[in-house]
Amino acid sequence: MNINTDNAIIKFSMEGKEFPYDKMFYATVNDYILEYKNARLDKLTEKDQSVCLARIIRKMEVNGVPVQQFFKEELDQWSDVSNYTRVLRLCDLMARDIFCCFDKNRYDDEGHFETVDRLYCVNNDGVRDFFTLDEYMKAGLFKKVRTPESEYFKELERKFEAGLLPKSKKDEALYSGK
DSSP states (O other): OOOOSHHHHHTTTTTOOOOOHHHHHHHHHHHHHHHHSOOGGGGGGGGHHHHHHHHHHHEEETTTTEEHTTTHHHHHHHHTOHHHHHHHHHHHHHHHHHHHGGGGGGOOOOSSSOOOOOOOOEEEETTTEEOOOOEEEESSSSSSSEEEHHHHHHHHEEEETTOOOOOOOHHHHHTTOO
């Protein structure tokens, strides 16, 4: 799943303006949403939205681990709310990781975007469809180079292939030195 940076959400994001992570997530997984009911998410009932997103989440992995296993702690904390709310919260949590590099509000003082050590994908019976970005910019008359965000996603893929991404929250603390 190549992230569409021509999307108005990314193009017009500004510091001080809330980044709509949920809409960006739904736009990126739209093919999987259409696979369920052949309709956009906003055209579905709340129940169908919940079922549709839950089906996608069941197929999703973070760093090679099922999303529901990786975020078990959070899911357990949300046990007092409806399934619909739990699904939306989990989608928001994942979207904040996936699209953090596009949110101008999360840039540091030196103008660098935020990064995480989590690479997400949808696993379709062993075929992983990663959230990725393959975008280039001009770097001279005839030369093109990857954008910094595209390079970030490629680095995540390299770390994943090398087995260097944390497989649990406990591993994550060890990797980051917390």
